[in-house]
Amino acid sequence: MILNQFLILAAILFCIGVYGVLARRNGVLVLMSVELMLNAVNLNLIAFSAYLRETAGEVFALFVITIAAAEVGVGLAIVLLIYRNLHSPDLDHVEQLKG
């Protein structure tokens, strides 16, 4: 297997994630697109780790997975708070910095 097939797959997934973050309105779906991007980065880390025969990539992939879990927890709590205050999970309605 060549290195590039993994890197290009990861790049495509990342770009789909970018599209999702920009085009989705629902907060939960935006978080899902962020997860897509994090997964793409993980694929990159693992591919480079196998290519360079170096453990660091896999260790950092594990850290990224952990951070992603924490990020989803806090992100969903924020979306929940938005839903409770504005009665809608749509991020378009979040346009005031003052409560």
Add this chain to the structure above:
Amino acid sequence: MLVQNIFFWVLAVAMVLAAIGVVRSQNVVHSALYLVVVMAGAAAQYILLAAEFVAWVQVIIYIGAVIILFLFGIMLTRAPMHGDTNLDNDQRWQAAVVSLFLAGVLGTLLVQEFGKKEIAISGVKGEQLLEVGQAKTLADSIFTAYIVPFEVVSILLLAALVGAVVIARRD
């Protein structure tokens, strides 16, 4: 090598189609289920790259925990289930242009930089078997060279836990 390539392409096509499903589906629950396909595909790709430990961590944490969290989020925010409201905002075209541009830039750069470099997984040309993904190697690395980041991550997880509780709590 050929078998691995066949698996790679099948998984890659499934992952890209499912990822498009995540960002295009008009049903929130379907999006979450497409995300399961993408994450399972990524775990399978890790196994192709001989990263067995990360693959199973991916299955346990992403498919096991994160997706459940997403489904809870969908349930608690009472997301529309039947596609009666539009889940996309009106900057779809701009978003498509941006992501296609990014894909073009990244693709060109990757092809120019890494061309046809091979990943040597199995010992075809007499090289050593890939050991970096084994749980033993990884554990040696985490608990010696990366012990400080490991502990910092555990504190960060605690902070995220407390933060999520504080944010989502009803006063």
